[in-house]
Amino acid sequence: MRLRIWDSGKGIASGTLSPMGLHETVDVGLSPDELERFSRHLTLPEVGMNGQKRLKAASVLCVGSGGLGSPLLLYLAAAGVGHIGIVDFDVVELSNLQRQVIHGTSWVGQPKTHSARARILEINPHCQVDLYEKALTRDNAFEIIHPYDIVCDCTDNFPSRYLVNDACVLLGKPSIYGSIHRFEGQATVFNLDAESPNYRDLVPEPPPAGLVPSCVEGGVMGILPGLIGLIQSAEVIKIITGIGTTLSGRLLVVDALAMTFREMALRPSQPRVVIDQLIDYQDFCASGADQPAQEKAAGLESISVQDLKSLLDLGAEDFALVDVRNPNEAEIACIAGSELIPLNKIESGEAIEKVRQLASGRRLYVYCKLGGRSAKALTTLKRHGIEGVNVTGGIDAWAKEVDNSLPRY
Incomplete structure (x- = not known):
């Protein structure tokens, strides 16, 4: 397997490695x-003594310890x-426990x-666990990722996914990718060798900010990240032990509602995106701006x-x-005096005239x-001549x- 290896003194070099940089014969012992x-x-x-020794000798970095990382x-x-x-800088919240097991x-x-x-x-006291209580950034990505054989991308936002991908390409590390949205999930293996696709082959350009709702806004079936x-x-274990066929070159799509696997x-x-340095990924994805800045960019007036x-x-x-949320969200909490008109009914045009009547002569x-x-x-609404805040x-x-009595979800 041809992998690129990062040398902080010399830049990118090329070397011949067995999967994830481990030798075929692993010189570690197993206790009784x-x-x-x-x-x-x-x-x-297929695993046996040598495979188990390879697992013990392997090092894996998990970026994110939430729904996928758990x-x-x-x-x-x-x-x-x-x-x-x-790698994770977050704290445990009650809303995490539905899926972050x-x-x-x-x-x-x-x-x-x-x-x-x-x-x-508790599960394996023989495991060495290193913690990085910080966000992965372009300033620390090489230092954090370099010691590990495999990187697992368990993040939930586009800037982090591009950062993990590009750092793994530059360091020659396989990246095990997963993502979830509502009832659907995806998984694949990036950068397993020089011919493998990477995340930029799947998502060449980040979608417009706000186009893909986060799991906070869109929700997620708790079992899906599991x-x-x-x-x-499974992909990590196969790569370490050298067994089976990985998902490199294949994107697995899971629909949990229909329970189908495509x-x-x-x-x-072709041509491939050249990755020769880490960039400002927040700026690249246009999602680093705070909401008022995004509102300004869209020409929208806002109110606190x-x-x-x-x-x-x-x-x-x-x-x-x-209120443009979904009805099930409005059942949890709402601002008194508001009218529920879900976003999908506005975007489909079904509720345009209803909103126009509500806004007639009013702000x-x-x-x-x-x-x-x-x-x-x-x-x-603006495209239909209806202005709002x-x-x-x-x-x-x-x-x-304003109202601490309202439940947050």
Whole structure:
């Protein structure tokens, strides 16, 4: 396998390695405890003693310990991977526990990295776990990724995915990719060798900011990241042990509602995007700007939740407040006096005249959960000659800054 190796003193070099840089014969031993612990692997001819030693000698970096990272970390530890690194700067929240199964209620409010390490060591006390309680950036990516054989991309945003991809290409590291959205997930292997596709072959350009709602806004079936994370961990184990056929060159698409698995061929684009340095990925994805900056770029007027509260307190009747979330979200919490008109009905044109009537002779204010969907609604309405004001931060900001009695979700 031809892989590029990063040398901080010399730049990019080329070398011949066995998968993930491990030698065919691994000079590590297994204790009596490990022999019993991994006995079901040892009896598999495809894995056996040498395969289990390769797992123990391997080092895997997981970027993110959330929905995808949770099952992946659990099963890599259980499989006997000897060295695991975790990059995450977040803390455990109650809303995480529906899918981030490595964490528990007792860890709410504490760093995810600490929670994950504690659980890993319960499963496999022989595992070395290194923690990086920081965001992966272009300034630290090489330093963090370099010591590891394989990188697992368990992130949930485009800037991080491009960063992980480009760093892995420059360092010659295989990247195990997974992503989820609502009821659908994807998994593949990038950069396994010089002929392998990478993330830029799958997503050549980042989508416009706000086009793809995050799992916070769009929701996600709790079991879905479990499915995708397990697929990612299977790919890691196969690469380390040198068995089976990986997903390199194939994109696996999982539909959890229909419970179907589709496979699409993924080939390097021609000509290939040249990756010769790390860039400003927030700027590249146009998602680093805060919401007011995005609103300004779209030519939208905005209002803070505090100023909206002042208007409501005045009891003015010359404005209309529209909620463009889905009905199930409105059942959780809403701003009193608002009219529910879901975004999809505005974008389809079905509710345009209804909004026009509401806004007739009145000032229109629009909100959603965080402010992204309401901005999209206002952009659509603007094309129909209907002007309005976006509520920055949406009902989440309202619950945090105005009405603490409202549940956050």
